[in-house]
Amino acid sequence: MGSLSFALPFAELEVGQHLYWQFGNFSIHGQVFMTSWLVIGALLALVVVGTKKMERDPRGVQNLLEFLWDYIRDLARTQIGEKVYRDWMPFIGTLFLFIFVSNWGGALVPWRLIHLPSGELGAPTADINTTVALALLVSLSYFYAGLSNKGLRYFEYYVHPTPIMLPFKIVEDFTKPLSLSFRLFGNILADELVVAVLVFLVPLVLPVPVMFLGLFTSAIQALIFATLAAYYIGEAVEEHH
Amino acid sequence: MTSLLLFGAGGLFDFDATLPLMAVQVVLLTFILNALFFKPVGRVVEEREGYVTTSRAEAKQKIAEAERLEADLRDQLKDARLAAQKVITEAEQDSDKLYREALSLATAEANAAREQARREIDSQRESALNQIKADADKLGDLIVERLLAAK
Numbered sequence A: 001m002g003s004l005s006f007a008l009p010f011a012e013l014e015v016g017q018h019l020y021w022q023f024g025n026f027s028i029h030g031q032v033f034m035t036s037w038l039v040i041g042a043l044l045a046l047v048v049v050g051t052k053k054m055e056r057d058p059r060g061v062q063n064l065l066e067f068l069w070d071y072i073r074d075l076a077r078t079q080i081g082e083k084v085y086r087d088w089m090p091f092i093g094t095l096f097l098f099i100f101v102s103n104w105g106g107a108l109v110p111w112r113l114i115h116l117p118s119g120e121l122g123a124p125t126a127d128i129n130t131t132v133a134l135a136l137l138v139s140l141s142y143f144y145a146g147l148s149n150k151g152l153r154y155f156e157y158y159v160h161p162t163p164i165m166l167p168f169k170i171v172e173d174f175t176k177p178l179s180l181s182f183r184l185f186g187n188i189l190a191d192e193l194v195v196a197v198l199v200f201l202v203p204l205v206l207p208v209p210v211m212f213l214g215l216f217t218s219a220i221q222a223l224i225f226a227t228l229a230a231y232y233i234g235e236a237v238e239e240h241h
Numbered sequence B: 001m002t003s004l005l006l007f008g009a010g011g012l013f014d015f016d017a018t019l020p021l022m023a024v025q026v027v028l029l030t031f032i033l034n035a036l037f038f039k040p041v042g043r044v045v046e047e048r049e050g051y052v053t054t055s056r057a058e059a060k061q062k063i064a065e066a067e068r069l070e071a072d073l074r075d076q077l078k079d080a081r082l083a084a085q086k087v088i089t090e091a092e093q094d095s096d097k098l099y100r101e102a103l104s105l106a107t108a109e110a111n112a113a114r115e116q117a118r119r120e121i122d123s124q125r126e127s128a129l130n131q132i133k134a135d136a137d138k139l140g141d142l143i144v145e146r147l148l149a150a151k
Helices: A030-050 A061-080 A085-108 A128-159 A163-201 A207-237 B018-150
Strands: A020-023 A026-029
Touching: A020 A030, A026 A030, A026 B018, A030 A061, A030 A085, A030 A128, A030 B018, A061 A085, A061 A207, A061 B018, A085 A128, A085 A163, A085 A207, A085 B018, A128 A163, A128 A207, A128 B018, A163 A207
Parallel strands: none
Antiparallel strands: A020 A026
């Protein structure tokens, strides 16, 4: 795809350019890891500060953390069910928090002010590698959840309610990670591109509503990813009667 | 823009070692967040939920206890009021009886005294009348004697 470079420093638009770090035969996208470390660092800092001195009457950051915890618990409980939601709450919560902070970080932090030799900083979720990694983790999780909860009876799910469903259910195992990863990747990348193009065309005022829309989309995408992950796990552990 | 290179280096869908490394990173983050965030916050929240539940149960128990005691006291109060009412009525009846008794006793005494007085008056009047009659008879006899003597 090459690159689209424009004159304004804020409005540079580069698609598919990466800062490659080489490790022997392997190469990784440096800019993705740099931003993901910032995201993880921010999350850990928030968590460490908020849980340092927890009390029964919550104060300060503890309130925020408890709100998040409660939100994630409700999400996991409604999708996975009362029985096993506790085992999967940390995974669902980590997905939600990581994607949410990545998306908002990509939208709110003016990364374009930092120049890299190649590629540009942005939300880690705007890179297909990240979203496919997350989606594959979800796939592994629901297989593991189903097999560990029901053993080989998990495969009854493929012929439920009738064996006619078998091919569809097998196809679903491939479409689930595909749709999860491409939905997130497409939304976040498209949002970054729309904002960049608008900033290039009309550098004042006009991009602001689109940026707000971007924040909204980012939050929604994090919620959708976490909810669907929880739903897939819940589907795998559900008992058929 | 001339080359539509989607996969491989420089493409939009450039898969490389970023994918597995990111997966490992997210799994590690899951474990770290579980230890630093989900477990401790969950413990605090659930402790509070337990505390609220037990406190509420205790409060409900106390309310029930208080209501029971209140009902008891109300019953006792009602009984006491009834007893007091009874005592008052009895006392009123007693005093009434005593009054009547005293009144009838006094009336009887007064009647007896009056009767006696009347009887005394009657007897005195009778004796006075007899005296007068005797005196009149004597005087009459005297007059008759004198008249006879004057003749």
